[in-house]
Amino acid sequence: MVDRMDKNDPLARLDALIARLEAMAEQRQRLIEENRSLRQQQEQLLQDRALLLNRNEQAKTRVEAMIARLKVLEQNT
Secondary structure: OOOOOOOOOHHHHHHHHHHHHHHHHHHHHHHHHHHHHHHHHHHHHHHHHHHHHHHHHHHHHHHHHHHHHHHHHHHHO
């Protein structure tokens, strides 16, 4: 039976490297998924921002139109 706990044993070192590579591959996959999720969130936030800016512009236009109508009414009285 081979004792792979010896750090000078090439097989033990290979096992340790394989374990590290597997852990790194798992971490890479988690980061890829997290990055994808963050990009989707960013895209949704950008869409929400564009919608809010559009609504804000529409509200501003309506308020300006109301102010203009009020000024006309004020001038006519």
